[in-house]
Amino acid sequence: MMIKSLNRLYAESAGRVSDKWSLYISEYDRLFGKYRESPVKLLEIGIQNGGSLEIWSHYFQQLQSAIGCDIDPEISKLQYENPDIKLVVGDAKLESTKNRILSLSDSFTIIIDDGSHHSRDIIGAFARYYPHLDNDGIYVIEDLHCSYWQEFKGGLFDPLSSMSFFKCLADVINHEHWGVEKDRVEILHRFESEYGYEFHEEDLKSIHSIEFINSMCVIRKADPDKNLLGDRLFAGKIDNVAKCLDQNYPSEITVPAQTENKWAVSTSSIEDELNRRTDELKLLKNEISDHEEQIRLLNEELQKYQTSASWKLTRPMRFSRRVVGRAFLRFDNIIKRQKDFVKSYRSTRKQQWDYSNWIKKKEALAHKQNHRQEDLNQLSYQPQISILLPVYKIDQKMFQHTIESVLAQSYQNWQLCIAFAYPEDQKLSDYIDSITSSHERISTTVIERNEGISANSNASLDLATGEFIALLDHDDVLAPSALFEIVKFLNENSDHDFLYSDKDCIDENGTLRLNALLKPEWSPEMMYSVNYLTHFNVIRRSIVEQIGGFRSETDGAQDWDLFLRVSQVTDKITRVPGIFYHWRIHLGSTSTGIEAKPYAVAAQLKTVQDHIIAQGLRATVEMNNDSGFRIIWDEKPQTTIDLIIDARHRNSKRLNRIIEKLLSQETSYHLNFICILPEDFNWEYSDRIAHSQSSISIIKYYCEESRTSAIFDGVKQGQGECLIFTSDDVDDFNEICISELAGWTINHPEICFTSSLVLDSHHNVLEAGLIVDKYDRGTPLFKGSVLRSWGWFGGPLWFRNCSASSPWMVAVSRADYEAVGGGDSSLEFDQAFIRLCREMRQRGKRGLVNPHAKAIIHERPEKVIPPYDESITSDPYFHPYFSSVHPLELKQ
Numbered sequence: 001m002m003i004k005s006l007n008r009l010y011a012e013s014a015g016r017v018s019d020k021w022s023l024y025i026s027e028y029d030r031l032f033g034k035y036r037e038s039p040v041k042l043l044e045i046g047i048q049n050g051g052s053l054e055i056w057s058h059y060f061q062q063l064q065s066a067i068g069c070d071i072d073p074e075i076s077k078l079q080y081e082n083p084d085i086k087l088v089v090g091d092a093k094l095e096s097t098k099n100r101i102l103s104l105s106d107s108f109t110i111i112i113d114d115g116s117h118h119s120r121d122i123i124g125a126f127a128r129y130y131p132h133l134d135n136d137g138i139y140v141i142e143d144l145h146c147s148y149w150q151e152f153k154g155g156l157f158d159p160l161s162s163m164s165f166f167k168c169l170a171d172v173i174n175h176e177h178w179g180v181e182k183d184r185v186e187i188l189h190r191f192e193s194e195y196g197y198e199f200h201e202e203d204l205k206s207i208h209s210i211e212f213i214n215s216m217c218v219i220r221k222a223d224p225d226k227n228l229l230g231d232r233l234f235a236g237k238i239d240n241v242a243k244c245l246d247q248n249y250p251s252e253i254t255v256p257a258q259t260e261n262k263w264a265v266s267t268s269s270i271e272d273e274l275n276r277r278t279d280e281l282k283l284l285k286n287e288i289s290d291h292e293e294q295i296r297l298l299n300e301e302l303q304k305y306q307t308s309a310s311w312k313l314t315r316p317m318r319f320s321r322r323v324v325g326r327a328f329l330r331f332d333n334i335i336k337r338q339k340d341f342v343k344s345y346r347s348t349r350k351q352q353w354d355y356s357n358w359i360k361k362k363e364a365l366a367h368k369q370n371h372r373q374e375d376l377n378q379l380s381y382q383p384q385i386s387i388l389l390p391v392y393k394i395d396q397k398m399f400q401h402t403i404e405s406v407l408a409q410s411y412q413n414w415q416l417c418i419a420f421a422y423p424e425d426q427k428l429s430d431y432i433d434s435i436t437s438s439h440e441r442i443s444t445t446v447i448e449r450n451e452g453i454s455a456n457s458n459a460s461l462d463l464a465t466g467e468f469i470a471l472l473d474h475d476d477v478l479a480p481s482a483l484f485e486i487v488k489f490l491n492e493n494s495d496h497d498f499l500y501s502d503k504d505c506i507d508e509n510g511t512l513r514l515n516a517l518l519k520p521e522w523s524p525e526m527m528y529s530v531n532y533l534t535h536f537n538v539i540r541r542s543i544v545e546q547i548g549g550f551r552s553e554t555d556g557a558q559d560w561d562l563f564l565r566v567s568q569v570t571d572k573i574t575r576v577p578g579i580f581y582h583w584r585i586h587l588g589s590t591s592t593g594i595e596a597k598p599y600a601v602a603a604q605l606k607t608v609q610d611h612i613i614a615q616g617l618r619a620t621v622e623m624n625n626d627s628g629f630r631i632i633w634d635e636k637p638q639t640t641i642d643l644i645i646d647a648r649h650r651n652s653k654r655l656n657r658i659i660e661k662l663l664s665q666e667t668s669y670h671l672n673f674i675c676i677l678p679e680d681f682n683w684e685y686s687d688r689i690a691h692s693q694s695s696i697s698i699i700k701y702y703c704e705e706s707r708t709s710a711i712f713d714g715v716k717q718g719q720g721e722c723l724i725f726t727s728d729d730v731d732d733f734n735e736i737c738i739s740e741l742a743g744w745t746i747n748h749p750e751i752c753f754t755s756s757l758v759l760d761s762h763h764n765v766l767e768a769g770l771i772v773d774k775y776d777r778g779t780p781l782f783k784g785s786v787l788r789s790w791g792w793f794g795g796p797l798w799f800r801n802c803s804a805s806s807p808w809m810v811a812v813s814r815a816d817y818e819a820v821g822g823g824d825s826s827l828e829f830d831q832a833f834i835r836l837c838r839e840m841r842q843r844g845k846r847g848l849v850n851p852h853a854k855a856i857i858h859e860r861p862e863k864v865i866p867p868y869d870e871s872i873t874s875d876p877y878f879h880p881y882f883s884s885v886h887p888l889e890l891k892q
Helices: 006-012 022-035 051-059 073-077 095-104 119-132 144-148 162-173 184-195 201-205 269-306 309-313 321-368 373-377 396-407 426-438 453-463 482-492 524-528 541-546 558-567 599-614 652-663 704-717 737-747 814-819 829-841 870-874
Strands: 039-045 062-070 085-089 108-113 133-141 207-213 216-221 385-391 414-420 442-446 468-471 498-506 513-517 537-540 573-584 619-624 628-633 640-646 670-678 696-701 722-727 751-760 765-767 770-772 778-780 800-802 809-813 846-857 882-884
Touching (some): 006 051, 022 108, 039 051, 085 095, 119 133, 396 426, 426 442, 442 453, 453 541, 498 558, 524 628, 524 800, 537 541, 599 619, 599 628, 652 670, 704 829, 770 829, 809 814, 814 829, 829 846
Parallel strands (some): 039 108, 108 133, 385 414, 414 442, 751 846
Antiparallel strands (some): 468 537, 619 628, 722 809, 751 809
């Protein structure tokens, strides 16, 4: 029987689809030819439609097993006639998935990695599965061209890309020639540090060769003795040139010592550079702090001058530009540039001062009301909470502080699950042994090889027996009442699956508390900007196990990823107000900023991308410096948007300007304009608008009382899937404003309205949504704030769910609008719009402020801030600890 080539098998295949680049096919024939008539055990990571497994079963004549692993649960539906083909659904980077694979075959002749192509995953798969490759086996990585792209954590000169990793293996192969006393594993430390994987000397010794082909890397394994250069062999008898047959001619290679060679003896240059830059960063931060203090003092001096008699007396002179114009303007520009910085700085300092005073009063009261035994006895429902605590390379003093905070919990039905992944630290290991033996509620597992934060967290999860799990970092601290307050809430709401609290930060010594974050109720869209849930989080264990625990490919954003995947299976998510968690700020913690762990950025992107896909939303994700991420929706060119424009200013120039700006928007939607005009307004079209009259309708109203009715009548004139309410108050908006507003409202089935972020001409915030009281009165959030500022309620540049918004530039789903019967024409329009938002939300929908859509208003409309009513704290997107929306202040 003729044995068909792989190319022939692919050409004749009529079964399940398999796609490979043509170069791969010819190379695989060359690489795998010698195995065709030998027993073969094959593992393929990433199988898509499963066609490749079918082809391999025909290619290898003595196939013993072909295991395909893919994260897509749809592969479980695949059926094969060949019983030697096995499928494993799961993330190949998880320990549980690896164990399932090894239960089917404990070693492999051939391993093919055609998985995610992300550098972290490729390197992780090699660390996990190469040790299980047979001697004389082949490990192949496909599609390495992705390692040159930043979307896959790569780049031509990226020192941490998968291509850079495999280049390092070429040096590993030549270890015996280094000329310095170093283990092979030392040159891989930067990958271990960045990605959290560990490599072992014995495994690296077995690498026989590494071969690079376009987009492929091939690694062959052999017994370590076969990988040495060996003795020099001589053939022939004539040595007229070099006297090779002389008995003094060296038969072994002599490696000259390289201890004086700076390119051989230095440790990782990247790590050294990082440490040096870290020290520089500390110095720069100190300098910034000094400069900030100088700015504060100078600003105080400036205020003294501005309020002085001489300043007032010389005021007329300052208006004469011919005398001091240019100099004054330069001075004025300097002041303006510093103004936002100083304003933000002052706000931050004031908040810190207010917060320090607030916690003294708040927690002094809490201490007086501390939970006595009778309080605990009143809890009829006392579920066990298993606290997951993965531990790796941590200062023992910080870690002891963490443990003490657990032991100090007033609620006692807890279990502490420690996964210790750094047993080399003997002192810390002894301490963990001591507390484990002293406290029966502490369970510990020792991980000999650090597998990364997700795998270590899963090891903690494996120890858990509680109904709920709680997440705790090895350097952070719980408030004594943390568990009690969570269980107290569960006694009244036992069906909830996910509970989270507020948090603040502590300094490295644990003596200073700062950077409080008070959180709204569950705000799904805020998660596209930031993992605002951070800490403290308590989740029903059965749900965490149902979704497969933590995912290693999201290390650095693993909690964020977990929270989003939990939200895909339950909506019983709630906030329990209270600062129950203290996040420690120190070098290397993400609390100092995302740059502390650069790999986390790529993990965050993957987390958000995967969540979009899991929800079936037609969109892509890109990083954004200001707002975390931007969701880019697939536009439907046939979709019509009705723009209802309230032209109450009776100004042709203003109205023409806004329509012309809308016509120039970067969008493929069809725009239909419905202009609401006072009866006495004679609109004079600009030339451009005169050519667009076919898409413009006009509705007039006779008095202010009929304005609301006219606006809602305007909605009836159109048929667009999306309505955008705006007015000639708006002077400008960014180029993607319409696409951003309509994209969310048209494509996300749970979003009923999307508001722009409203700014003044200096880009200070006028409104980031409204906080609404029981009388349907709205107060603008972040009014007067500097755009790029963040405080104890986050910042205006975050995606933010909201109860309502002012109708300056807001998209509304027509379906949701009509489902509630439209707006109430008997009310003033702003009031009617707030009520409309409420009624649409009562149908289970959400409102959103999209920071990527920005509307600019040069002349600030004077909107009266309604008087404070306590009911405003019941707005789910506000917080009960605040006594005011504008300005945002804590209750004292």
